[in-house]
Each structure stands twice: as C-alpha cells, then as structure tokens.
Amino acid sequence: MKTGRFAIYNGKEYMASLETDKKYIELCTYDQVDEKNGFKKEPFGLYSKKVKLIEIDEIYDIKAKFDFMGQTHEANLSADGKTFCIYVNDSSYKQYGFVEDYDMTYTNRFIGYKKEFTVAESPLRFVKIPVRTKEGI
Numbered sequence: 001m002k003t004g005r006f007a008i009y010n011g012k013e014y015m016a017s018l019e020t021d022k023k024y025i026e027l028c029t030y031d032q033v034d035e036k037n038g039f040k041k042e043p044f045g046l047y048s049k050k051v052k053l054i055e056i057d058e059i060y061d062i063k064a065k066f067d068f069m070g071q072t073h074e075a076n077l078s079a080d081g082k083t084f085c086i087y088v089n090d091s092s093y094k095q096y097g098f099v100e101d102y103d104m105t106y107t108n109r110f111i112g113y114k115k116e117f118t119v120a121e122s123p124l125r126f127v128k129i130p131v132r133t134k135e136g137i
Helices: 033-038 091-096
Strands: 006-011 011-018 025-029 047-052 060-067 071-074 083-088 101-102 109-116 127-133
Touching: 006 025, 033 047, 060 083, 091 109, 109 127
Parallel strands: none
Antiparallel strands: 006 011, 006 060, 011 025, 025 047, 060 071, 060 127, 083 109, 101 109
C-alpha cells in the first residue's frame, strides 16, 4: 500500500516531488544502487536526484479511496499503514461515530468531522491519477 506522488525515470518508479517552476522534479529512493546513477545520499538511508521534467516518462499520484455511506472519500493513511481516517463536513456523520477535528498547530481551526478505520477491516482502493505524461502537464 503506497500513496503519494511518483514518477517513472529511466524505466523505474521513484517517489517524486514536482518543483514549483514545473521544470524540475526531485526523485527519491531507498535503493542504494541508484547512487551509481547520480543520486546523492541523504539522511535516513534516502537517495535523491533532481532531474529536468522532460527526462521523466510519467508523473502520477496514488490516492487511497474508501467508500462509506454511498460516498467515496479520500483516505488518510497512518504512518504504519494499519489505520486510516476520513474527513467529512456534514455533521450528520456524528451518528456514525465521526468526531470534530481541529487544526491545533496554528489557529485551532475546525477541519471537519473524522473517523478512524482499520485497514484490515475496511477495504481501501488505490487510484492512480495521472499528473503528467511525455505529452505535458
């Protein structure tokens, strides 16, 4: 189970981060073999390389989706991948165990109603969403 942004470079899939200028992309991997291909060693066993966007075959996002109450929701996976939560704006979901959630970092702003689920008991779908192909962004 993986989510996030990925890119195909020289026939291999990498974690990816598109630069704001949309001319470069940073590729990341934990595969030490890629150090021979110009990737530089970063902390925590990570290797990264910045390449021109035109060198990339494909960029895509993989998102986890969960169907609940006849609606498809984006699932936010936990770091260990064992649980996930979904957010809604409809207060009627409180009757299904959803609780209010707030952004505690800066403003204590209301985010919505959330509920946590276990991956083992609740099937997720993983959807590939193209961001860019050779034809453009």
